[in-house]
Amino acid sequence: MNKAFVKENDGDDEEDLSPSLRLPPGSKNYMTRRGYEALRAELDLLVRIERPKLVETVAWAAGNGDRSENGDYIYGKKRLREIDRRIRFLIKRIENADVVDPERQQGLEQVFFGATVSFCDLDTDEAQTWQIVGVDEADASHGRISWISPLARALLKAKEGDVVRFVSPAGPRELEVLEVRYV
Structure with missing residues (x-):
């Protein structure tokens, strides 16, 4: 059959994405x-x-x-x-x-989508700052992580001073939330 009449990909474009770019089923x-x-x-x-x-x-x-x-x-x-x-x-x-406009978030003392969160890893005493953004705009080299990442999910709803526990690829970690801001 002539290639001109064969459709190369009938599948959903979402299937070919890396797991970090796929949205959870039914989520916005x-x-x-x-x-x-x-x-x-x-x-x-x-x-x-x-x-x-x-x-x-x-x-x-x-x-x-x-x-x-x-x-x-x-x-x-x-x-x-x-x-x-x-x-x-x-x-x-x-x-x-x-x-979502991060500056218009309700409950600015808690971590929600768009928050820039500073925390200290209690195991290593290393301080880090990350902004929680959408899957398509996540870029670790610029300090932006996806809201579906394990770290972001662990930080959601935390407040300054809270200790958050989660399992990272390197093993269990404990983080203390130092600052939550919306910029």
Whole structure:
């Protein structure tokens, strides 16, 4: 059968995600305004700039004759499928987004979504600060962890001075919450 008539991936795009990016079944896709705007900007870039430019290249390559040995055509079509898949993923994530403004949270003395939490690991006396954000905006190198991570789940609803126990990949840990703020 000709490849043009075969759909490569009928599966849900969510299945191909790493476990850290999958949302728990039935949960909302919480994200901060910054995370929402970043997804919108990426979608806009793909739809308005990258995809049209690539379509032009593929059309030019298709006009050059034999497509079976035409690298520009073959790799262009592959990249076009990747872009289209990412666009579908971004549209789903944006449609299902529940944007939470951390500064408008109720109960500012407790840890909730959007909180920036400073704590001390009681085993190592190491102090750390993390902001609890959406799955799509988590970035450990910038101090942002997903609200579904084990650490964030353990910290939820804690207050300053509370000692939180949880099991990390390195084993059981005890943390003392030093500060909770919403920025």
